[in-house]
Every structure is written in structure tokens, then in C-alpha cells.
Amino acid sequence: MPTKDSDLLDKIANASISGPLKSNFLEFADCYVQLSVDQDTDKDEALDVMQELFDSVEQQTSNPYLFSSLHIPSEEDHSYFELGLKVARPLVLNTPEIINQHILQHVQQLLDQGENVIFAANHQTELEPQILSIACDSVAKDLFKNTFFVAGERVTTDPMAAPLSRGRRLFCIYAKRYVSDDKQIEIDRRMHNLKTIKQMKELLNRGGVCIYVALGGGRDRPDESKNVQLTPFDPSSVGLFTLLAQTAKQ
Template identity: 45%
Template sequence: MIKWRHARVEGLENVQRIKEILGKGENVVLMANHQTEADPQVLSLLLQREGYEELAEKCIFVAGHKVTTDRLAIPFSKGRYLLSIYSKKYLDEGSEEEQEAKADRNKKTVTEMQRLMKEGGHIFWVAPSGGRDRRLEATSRFAPAKFDESSVGLFLLLAQKAARGDGPKTHFMPLAMWTHRLVPPPEDAKASVGESRSAQRAAVALNFGEELDVAKHGGRKKYPKAIEKRVNELYASWHRKILRKI
């Protein structure tokens, strides 16, 4: 359960910018860190509280396969638009037939993302790390997990294709999420479905950053590191300004 008195949303001017972009029929991709299965609901609830119900309702979450198989994750997925995909660390598991089915599922998901981008007017939430954040050994604090550069590159490529022939432009914006206290992830980065978990009433926060232009930040080669760095900066900024007040 969220401690609403301590819930925070930073960067509301950028949320307003998202609304304007969608109103023009263009797309927005939120590149975010990921801390708990509740992240889609936290994002939606906090946007609703700030008066952006339409954005909350329209957001499409690109999530791992466990959102539809894990008993803890399933309730948090209710009422959300989801596109599920297998992350790299799970693709090699199972029989050859199962691996082929996973690869086929991912292809269908990518095809649907391409269709939606070409259609325009959509907002996507993506966690390029491919998993949840974990504690840093040196400090025992949670920090955004390293982004998979190929995942960022995939969305850049899809956006580029969608824009061809006067197609809609896609804008990329960083988002830092501080939610791990609600349902802390297990220490093992590759946990199985049905893992032991706990939940509690806790503070949460979102920090929306301004758009990072792909061309100005080095194109597909350098952009993944640039937007990862910005998410980390937004996360650290929230710690400095807000955490001490909770």
C-alpha cells in the first residue's frame, strides 16, 4: 500500500509535455528503471493523482513474461495495457521447442510495437535493464540496474522505421522510479516464478526527465548510455531532495 502523504512526482512540466506530444499524434517512450511488479500501478495511480488520468489509462507497459504467469505479478497487471517479452536471460531456458516458442513470442511483440508506433499517439513504458533493480554491495542501497544497450537500440530502430514516409515521430524521455519498498525484489537477480516475497506500506516517487534528443546525444551508438546516465541522475536527485524528508 502506498503512503500517500509521502508519495512524490517530480518533473510535472515534462508530464505536461508528454500530453502535448500525444495530442499531436506522436509517440513517447519512457525509458525507466524498474523496481517492483507494482510499477505499472504506481505510475498510473500517481499520474491520476496529479490530474493526468488519460496518460495513465493510455500507457502501454512493455514487461517481462512473468507479469502473466507469476501469482504476485498478475494482480498488479490488471487493468493495464501490456506487451510481454522474454528477456535475454530466460531465452535459453527450457527445451528447444520452448526456446523457439519464446523467440516467436518476442517477434510477435516487436511486430505489435512497430504497428503501434506507426499508428502514432501512443505512450510506452520500457525498462531496458530487462529486470528489477538490486542493492549495491558497496552501500546496500537500491540503484537503477544497468541498461541493456541492445534493448534501447531496438526502440530507436522501431522509432526510426515508424517515422519513414511522414510517419509519426517518437520522443524518448527518462523516468526514475523509487518503488522498491512496496514489494522488495529477492536478492537473486534470476528468481523463479513463485519466489518468496513480502509487501509493506511504503513511500514511492517518480521523477520525469525532459526529452533527450537522439541525434544530439550521439545517435543509436551513444544514446543508450546517455539516457541510462540521465535516469541515474534523476534517481540520485530524488534521493538528495526528497528522501531525507520521509
């Protein structure tokens, strides 16, 4: 157990958060510190990162940050942007190879000229914005720092993910599979999603906006032969973003 006899372990044990969250964080911290050490990161440095993350998790638990439909980080949120990079950096093994670098450079040129760009992914993990920044900044500096990520409920409500999400530009939505049986909640969530789409359209009309959206809406899962299959794009999501792109003034 890499966190054994550490201040972090004592802090987790004495924290006023739920038992399952303590267990989940400790499991993550142990894996994280061990992987960091395997990547030649100093153990104390990795523990410091986990302590900083845990402080943010505690704060999110006791005083949850409520994300609006459009989230643009404030100056106060900049520390969460940096924390996200610190958390993700040891998880990116070796130096990523970016093929077709000219495409990213062209994207940056288009944005500088006031054009809009939409990246379509099959799915998105919680740390994807941070990993994209780490992997691609050497090719297109701050491209993904300035990108709006379409974020589902989990990355804005999970106490381990929400602090890192605060450091990123987000369009916040409720996925269709999370529509509630409660009619009023369902109405509220649909109205929230409509507001988000309206804000997307307003920003696209101004131009120079980059959006990253997971059009698959799920995870890549193995088939019967144990081969991982890419999640197919959801046709309705493709149609929505095609319409947004085609009707934007820029």
C-alpha cells in the same frame, strides 16, 4: 497478525491452492493490512481489498488467464484495473511530489497530437503501473492508464500479479534470461517476442502511443558498500527501441 480471526484467514486456509501460495499470500496480506492501518485506512476496508484480490488469485490458479503478445483490457477487465488501484493506494505513502510536472503535461500534449512517447526505466516492479497512475493522475489524467507497459513473463503468469496485469495495456515478452534449454520452447518464445515487436511497430506507425519499458531488465542492487546502484540500460534493448522510434511513421 492483522488477519487473525478474519474471514480472509478462513478463506485462505480452505482454498484449493498450493501451500506455498497460501503462505505467500497470507504474509503479503498481513503486511498489507498492517501498513494500511498505519496509513489510517480502515482495517475492514483493507481486509475487503485482500479478499477481492484473493478471489482473483484463486480464479487465476484454477482457470489461468492466458495473455496474448498484445493485451488491451476488455470491459470485463476494468474491475481488475480498479482492483490494482485499490491494492496500490495504501502503499503510496503520503502525497507523492511530482517534480517537473510540465514534462508530463507536454507528454500528454504530444500524444494528443499523434506523436509517440517512450518512457525508459531502469527496471519495473509488478505494481509500477498502478503506482504511476496514483502518483501522476493529478498532473496528467489517465496518462498511465493508457500507457502500454512492456511486461515480462512473471507479471502475466504469477497468480498474485496476473489479475492486476489484466487491467493494464501490455506488450508481453520473454526476457532473454528466461530462454529455455528446450529448443522448441526457445523457438516458440523467440517467435512470440518477434510478434510482440511487430505489434509495437504497427501501433507506433499509427501514432499517439505511449510505451513504458524497463531497459535495465533487472533489479537495483546494493554494491559492496551497501549503496544501491541503478541497473544500467541493456545496450541491445536501447538499440531496439531506438530503431522502433526512428523508423515509426509518426
